[in-house]
Amino acid sequence: xGLIRNLKHSISRAVSTLFSxxxxxxxxxxxxxxxxKTTLANRIARDWTGDAVGPESHIPHETRRARRKExxxxxxxxxxxxxxxxxxxxxxTKVDYEEFLDHDMEKDDAVRRSREATEGVAEAMHWLREDVxxxxxxxxxxxxxxTQVNTMLIGIIESQDLPVLILANKTDLEESSVQxxxxxxxxxxTIPLSALEGDNMDEVYDKIAEYFG
Amino acid sequence: xxxxxxxDGVQIDLISGERMEGMTSMEKIRMIxxxxxxxxxxxxxxxxxxxxxxxxxxxxxTEISPxxxxxxxxxxxxxxxxxxxxxxxxxxxxxxxxxxxxIGPANQIExxxxxxxxxxxxxxxx
Numbered sequence: 001x002g003l004i005r006n007l008k009h010s011i012s013r014a015v016s017t018l019f020s021x022x023x024x025x026x027x028x029x030x031x032x033x034x035x036x037k038t039t040l041a042n043r044i045a046r047d048w049t050g051d052a053v054g055p056e057s058h059i060p061h062e063t064r065r066a067r068r069k070e071x072x073x074x075x076x077x078x079x080x081x082x083x084x085x086x087x088x089x090x091x092x093t094k095v096d097y098e099e100f101l102d103h104d105m106e107k108d109d110a111v112r113r114s115r116e117a118t119e120g121v122a123e124a125m126h127w128l129r130e131d132v133x134x135x136x137x138x139x140x141x142x143x144x145x146x147t148q149v150n151t152m153l154i155g156i157i158e159s160q161d162l163p164v165l166i167l168a169n170k171t172d173l174e175e176s177s178v179q180x181x182x183x184x185x186x187x188x189x190t191i192p193l194s195a196l197e198g199d200n201m202d203e204v205y206d207k208i209a210e211y212f213g
Numbered sequence: 214x215x216x217x218x219x220x221d222g223v224q225i226d227l228i229s230g231e232r233m234e235g236m237t238s239m240e241k242i243r244m245i246x247x248x249x250x251x252x253x254x255x256x257x258x259x260x261x262x263x264x265x266x267x268x269x270x271x272x273x274x275t276e277i278s279p280x281x282x283x284x285x286x287x288x289x290x291x292x293x294x295x296x297x298x299x300x301x302x303x304x305x306x307x308x309x310x311x312x313x314x315x316i317g318p319a320n321q322i323e324x325x326x327x328x329x330x331x332x333x334x335x336x337x338x339x
Binding site: 091092093094095096097111114115118119121122125126128129146148151152155156158159160 | 262263264266267268270271273274275277279283284285286287288289319320324327328
């Protein structure tokens with residue numbers, strides 16, 4: 001079973017690579033809630049298209065639907081890389097509507113938001129298995145990266161043989177530790193940035209071109 | 214698997230790798246979620262594959278219901294054996310996914326500490 005499944009998977013990836021000239025690669029922006037995924041997606045979209053992808057917020061699960069921004073042309077060293085970015089809801093294994101009550105929300109709104117959040121996470125997992133060609137994994141460098149969600153998601157991405165770029169976001173915060181993220185995932189390259197301040201975006205774009213071009 | 218249990222206790226189901234061997238992915242996920250939704254702590258001797266973990270998250274999300282089920286807490290040791298598997302192993306689907314995995318209701322289990330060789334968790338009654 002494993003051989004057939006993996007061969008099917010390899011063939012479908014090879015076919016999509018063959019047509020990569022015509023079809024921009026779909027790059028999923030994944031990570032836990034509040035890592036700054038939408039801030040990054042907006043930064044990339046604004047830098048290269050002038051438009052934003054979606055609203056940013058400090059309230060967890062602000063993004064509750066995967067949002068795609070198509071045909072982003074990133075120019076590096078005279079060459080152009082075409083990608084679609086997919087901003088996904090933060091992945092978690094639990095959603096408690098009572099957490100939203102702490103953000104001055106009425107119960108009805110909190111319940112609705114939690115229901116949308118669960119649907120969004122399920123959708124994000126589906127995109128990861130079926131519909132993305134590469135992953136930008138965003139982590140908040142001021143928090144502990146050794147969480148189960150991070151361990152599982154990186155394992156899932158590796159098992160799909162998807163190229164993954166790990167971004168250590170929020171380097172503008174005093175508690176930021178990029179080394180802690182490098183230590184957590186030594187098998188992958190980690191690029192520091194502040195998506196909010198726009199710090200180190202040149203290196204981020206260089207790496208996007210290198211990994212997904 | 215649910216048996217009569219004392220009202221003031223927490224049931225722990227330790228599932229052997231052998232028992233999981235003949236089950237499909239959805240059977241495993243159903244067994245885990247049925248146990249966890251009954252308030253049990255489920256410990257898998259050999260864990261789940263990355264694809265099964267992905268589906269477990271997805272199915273868990275579809276079952277979350279306000280005031281009834283908030284989701285799961287899941288812990289495995291933070292090592293990624295898939296990263297160590299050879300290309301041939303991956304091609305043949307034989308990469309090792311054996312890793313002790315603890316799963317419980319999110320409102321009853323809290324991880325106190327986790328490192329490469331120790332998971333310490335606090336389990337409370339409903």
